Amino acid sequence: MQIQMKGIRKAFGSNQVLSGVDFELRDGEVHALMGENGAGKSTLMNILTGLHARDEGTILIDGRETYFSNPKEAELQGIAFIHQELNIWPDMTVLENLFIGREMSSPWGLLRMKEMKALAKEQFQKLAVDIPLHIEAGKCSVGQQQMIEIAKALLTDTKVIIMDEPTSALTEREIQKLFDVIASLKKEGVSIVYISHRMEEIFAICDRITVMRDGRTVDTKDIPNTSFDEVVRKMVGRELTERFPARKPNPGEIVLEVKHASRKGWFEDVSFQVRAGEIVGFSGLMGSGRTEMMRALFGLDRLDSGEIRVFGQKVSIRKPVDAVKLGIGFITEDRKDEGLILDFSVRDNMVLPSLSSFTSKGLISSEREKTFVDALIKRLQIKTHSAETAAGNLSGGNQQKVVIAKWVGIHPKLLILDEPTRGVDVGAKREIYQLMNELTGHGVAIIMVSSELPEVLGMSDRIVVVHEGRITGQLSKEEATQEKIMTLATGGNEHDDKK
Incomplete structure (x- = not known):
């Protein structure tokens, strides 16, 4: 699936959040979307998936002008958004969370539990995670809940997955598993928008990067043609001479x-x-x-x-x-x-x-x-x-x-x-x-x-x-x-x- 967003503008009251943003996603690429907090990254993706309506601009999906009224419409068209703040129902089981709103049932209205469990186990095996399907999701760790969200997106016929800070609550082992899954999805032609502040991840798994600042697109580049320092400079509009400021500790009592x-x-x-x-x-x-x-x-x-x-x-x-x-x-x-x-x-x-x-x-x-x-x-x-x-x-x-x-x-x-x-x-x-x-x-x-x-x-x-x-x-x-x-x-x- 190819997506083009041109001249996207959005204001909330007097607060102009997006001021003419351009963004392009190609088939089977992992595209990093970076910018300081408040740059408008999540708002742009929320407009793409129908959570917010744009004020101005054009969205083309596979060359056709397309606008969604809500995220469910986007999901049905193969675009899934895994938000930074997890969308987990804590009192429901892991299995119920995976299939909420898309339960599999027989013509008589009975849930096809065996098939749902088999599909869930298959997806968890792909992610190399072992989470019991019968326990309440709220009893899972934050890292496990993140993996449930990722599995939920992969259970649909997804062509585009938007990941907003997907590794923020994961262990190093879980992060590597996620990277393996992203690599296999890419081979299958799935496109991924990867929003992260972890620069090492961007350079490890992404093909291209679009940098935003203050609601505008600053630049889009192939990852091999840019650097850590260049990305930081474009994000913040200034030089950051050192990643970690020097410390001169003088421990006391x-x-x-x-x-x-x-x-x-x-x-x-x-x-x-x-x-x-x-x-x-x-x-x-x-x-x-x-x-x-x-x-x-x-x-x-x-x-x-x-x-x-x-x-x-x-x-x-x-x-x-x-x-x-x-x-x-x-x-x-x-x-x-x-x-x-x-x-x-x-x-x-x-x-x-x-x-x-x-x-x-x-x-x-x-x-x-x-x-x-x-x-x-x-x-x-x-x-x-x-x-x-x-x-x-x-x-x-x-x-x-x-x-x-x-x-x-x-x-x-x-x-x-x-x-x-x-x-x-x-x-x-x-x-x-x-x-x-x-x-x-x-x-x-x-x-x-x-x-x-x-x-x-x-x-x-x-x-x-x-x-x-x-x-x-x-x-x-x-x-x-x-x-x-x-x-x-x-x-x-x-x-x-x-x-």
């Missing part, structure tokens, strides 16, 4: 000490320290227990045993408010469900954890609140029409910046960042890294959980590696390599990579 912490079924006998002004990276495969450790530290889950000390004092953290009172902030990996109240404004989300600092005798100082919010919007370069815009209306990367801003506002002593740059473009990533450097420069201790090994290596002063709920090794910045981290993350000894 021990802010957090965890001793022999355990939570049955999730992690066991965990001990580590974090010092003021230090970034400690936590690395490990999906499901290794990293996030569960951080949730327990913040009081979202209970510890079964173990000890937590903050500035040398033994503390009891039974709920998040206890952690906040101790100066601990937690930027969760699930920003939509746990990090933000999507219907609340940017301002309300930002001030929520620190309302008491704007309150005097029961009254909130609107002026102090405004100064605080405006300063953070400017500092983090959050793209929003105003502070009163609903957080749910922002792009994914700008939502992430709002989550970071609200915890920076409590003036934390310790900040836990779980996948801080997931779904964030390369320019915004650097801004987050610079903010991390600023915070540690003022003595804030940071724990960073990340599935991106370059990020772990580029920003951590020390690296803690987790495998199946246990810490398998701790590496200094100087001794850490991708090979050593992956060896420890898969249960090996840190010396195994030398054999």
